[in-house]
Amino acid sequence: MTAAIEIRDVEKRFGNVGIIHGLNLSVAQGERHAVIGPNGAGKSTTFNLISGHIAPTSGEIRLNGDLISGLRPFEINRRGLSRSFQVTNVFARMTVWENVRCAVLWATGHRYAFWKNVDDLPEVRQRTAKILDDIHLLHRRDVPAGLLTYAEQRELEIGITIAGGADVIMLDEPTAGMSHAETERAVALIRRLTEGRTLVIVEHDMSVVFGLADRISVLVYGRIIASGTPEEIRRDPKVKEAYLGEEAN
């Protein structure tokens, strides 16, 4: 079976500064894959590379076997990859309902349609309602997204990401800044919503990572130094030295 995401020898340089050096990563279909690493290791850059936000300097990235490196974000999204952002990135002046509905429109085939009444599309309405129900924001549907609490905005962020029905979901620090109770709720939410899909997640909270992930990759200075099951990662001496060791001390 082809891997959901296959990254081969990807490099990214900004001017003379190399951020990513020879990155290799493979995420299997249906796998929950966490990318961890110290600050500045290039985790967000990796996300930006995969999702098309920035183009790699060299190397190739494949989604379900198709080459996607160099494509624009919307082209990659249309091929079934959707990502969230570390800094909340919603449509602030639009209501919660509109936020999620916009994310549903392309996937339901309505595209740039200017001849259909958007309120008159039953499948769009049902899907939007279902997602709002899933992320527990149905009761806030008419509130402008900019007025939500922080935790609610993070949930909306996840809602927008999964709304299009992509089979590969990438979440960039979904629980950052959340309280312990909110984090637990968010993890349960992520687990439920990504059932049967491929998940790539960047996360600092180790309890989230080890509780959620099937496999973990450790990124240090733009290179993957280890990749394996949570057990293997826990035992890996290189990881201990480079990352976990630091924390243990």
Next chain:
Amino acid sequence: MIDAAPPASELRPAGRSQSLKFYGIWVVAAIALVVLPMIFSSGGSLTSFSLIGISIIFALSYNILLGQTGLLSFGHAVYYGLGGFAVVHAMNAVAAHGWPVPLPFIPLFGGLGGLCFAAVIGWVMTKRAGTVFAMISLGIGELVASSSLILRSVFGGESGITTDRTALPHMFGWSFGPQIQVYYLIAFWVMIAAIAMYALTRTPFGRICNAVRDNPERVEFIGYDPHVVRYLSYCFAGLFAGIAGGLTAINFEIANSAYLGAVQSGLVLFATFIGGTAYFFGPVLGAILVTYLQLGLTSLTTVWQLYFGIIFIGIVMFAPGGIAGILMMHRPLIRAGTLGTVIPSYLLALLPTLVLVCGVILGIETTAHYTASQGEGNVINLLGIPFNATAPSTWIIAIVMIVGGFLVARSTWRRIAEAWDRAMTGARDQGYLA
């Protein structure tokens, strides 16, 4: 603080009573358009209504860009003007060849003219958004305005191209010679265009425009190309601006290069922004106000454009939501019943603010008269009171009114802000956010 749930959260966005209310507004608008000339039947008011109707279409078309898609254009009059020229040429061709196209269909050619040019140039222009787009729109505006003076055979040079609207085939026995018939033609197109543009906001495309306005970066990650969205939005704006320009050409029976120019582009920006870009009806209010002021002030003062500039700067600085924004701010207060607590502070602020405004007007008029007349015929008539522009007393009165009015008014404005905060907190506690 803002956790309270809004009372209604049923799945259907619009209930039966809401849709009744919604259609009610449109029916009332249509009836108003029909009845207006029967109440104010003088030639002057008919002309005013016609011009206001046209500027409503024009401002609404501009808001497709500014309010819906977040594109600030300094050259929207290009499409208005090209629509006007398209219509004049279409009318002359119809009259010359005897084609069976009655006048009411002619504005379509204007829309087509605007749409075609937008479709050609728009793809390059909408590559960039934000400030760069604004600059480019200004440049293209200048390019077209200057080119129109070179291509004399199409644009008629300085004098423009004239036409005769009565030379076209009649419809329902109407020759469209009298202004009242032209008014009804314009009113008909105002309804059509306004309904079409409102419907556009309710489509998947319209909603994605809003998303591009709010956050173009994120739009790319939900499957949309913001460039395509901006381009389509630009084409629609061009289409409706062209219709507005076409109606102007029918109304005046002429199209000239002033239609395309920077002044026209500036006026539509003023009207739209003063009215308010966040609500569909905002540009309608703005178009009515700005056109009314323009028609009214030109006969009263030589510096009417300065007043526009000042009103515009005031709106940008203190009420960026425009008139519609100010009105809609009160909706949660009305719903929560806390509006009554704000009204007294408004009344209190009214007098000093009026004094300030009158002082500014007196100051401007005095300066204008002083410099323009150089010592002769320098008596200004303000609210029926004569002032002498060269007398020091006039200057002192103006300065006292401005300074004193400002100092007192500022304290009353603070009081409004405090009363407002209390009322809004009260409304929020009851769950009314907007």
Next chain:
Amino acid sequence: MLELIVISTLNGVLFGMLLFLLSSGLTVIFSMMGVLNFAHASFYMLGAFFGYQLTKWIGFWPALVLAPLLVGAVGMAVERYGLRNTHKHGHVAELLLTFGLAFAIEEIVSMIWGRSPMDYRVPDALDFSAFTVFGTNYPAFKIFMLAVSVLIFVVLLIVLKRTRVGLVVQAALTHPNMVAHLGHNVGRVFMLVFGVGAALAGVAGVIAGPALVTQSDMAGLLGPILFVVIVFGGLGSLPGAFIASLVIGLVQTFAVALNGSLASAFGPLDPSLGPSVISDVWNVTIAQIAPILPYVLLVLILIFRPMGLMGTRES
């Protein structure tokens, strides 16, 4: 022909340097504050009118110093009381504020000085011909204009490279978001930069006033060209603004000097064809299309290099 080339090159470089006096301030303001100052050409106009009025009262040389200072003060007031309060509403609101200001300044100027051209004369001390090329007298005042713009250019370069404020400005040019992290005196730096930018535009106005036309529509005429310059050069790039200023200055000056048309090159069209778009295009002279050339350049750069000549930023 050689005469035309020499004179036009001189005039073109002069016009280009004037444009750069304006576009450099505009670029620095944009890079640091994210504001595209629509009223920048209005500061230029204010400079010309202040210069004219002060020259009448106290003579040209004091006016040359005082008028830019006054314009700079106006600019600082605009930043302090206008832009700073509008900042919270976003960059579009700031752009609109300066747009409204440009509009209001034009109206105020024409209210005070009227709409006809001012009698703003070259000062007597500079009213002679500097040299004669091919029988054409080249006025000393133009050489003086060129000298002033080059002097300011050099001073700016030194300030940018050698002083603390210059370093902050340079940092802002390359890392626009960094300035926000500089700490306590950001407000004052912004006000200063805005004031200096306005004052530079004022200098351009004072020295251009006698040579060009001092009239209340001069801002409206120059403003759009100025924006073409900075979009053409690449928004936020000083070298780009410099090159674009010279290119547009030269292109426009040469175009005005050339009288050729397609008709003069290939002979007149058959008159039986009558007036048409083709005959319009055929008969128009290069001098007549000079005003639209900057915009044609704008369209071309948008098609072939949307970032501008030296631009690196998306927007």
